[in-house]
Amino acid sequence: MPFHYLALIVAIVTETIGTTALQASQQFTRPLASVVCVVFYGLSFYFMAHALRVMPVGIVYAIWSGLGIVLIAGIGYIVFGQRLDLPAIVGLALIIAGIVVIQLYSDTTPH
Numbered sequence: 001m002p003f004h005y006l007a008l009i010v011a012i013v014t015e016t017i018g019t020t021a022l023q024a025s026q027q028f029t030r031p032l033a034s035v036v037c038v039v040f041y042g043l044s045f046y047f048m049a050h051a052l053r054v055m056p057v058g059i060v061y062a063i064w065s066g067l068g069i070v071l072i073a074g075i076g077y078i079v080f081g082q083r084l085d086l087p088a089i090v091g092l093a094l095i096i097a098g099i100v101v102i103q104l105y106s107d108t109t110p111h
Helices: 003-024 031-051 057-079 086-105
Strands: none
Touching (some): 003 031
């Protein structure tokens, strides 16, 4: 796997951990979760910057934010008991479909 894709995957995972910690921090009132949030967002941007060396910013951001949204929605459902209705699930599926279209058919992204 090319390094820029690995860096993007790590950026997505660390952003998802940071966002989970943001929810757990209860508006930055819990110090440990607050520190985890800030550290993992910093790591996410660091690794996203590596992906940006090869990939266009719009594509990187679309994949990073789109997969982050889907992952955090799943974590919200499993960990925090936040329910998803049918329109939310359809919307999340459309986000995934958009990312698949970019990856399979766009010449903008190096494969």
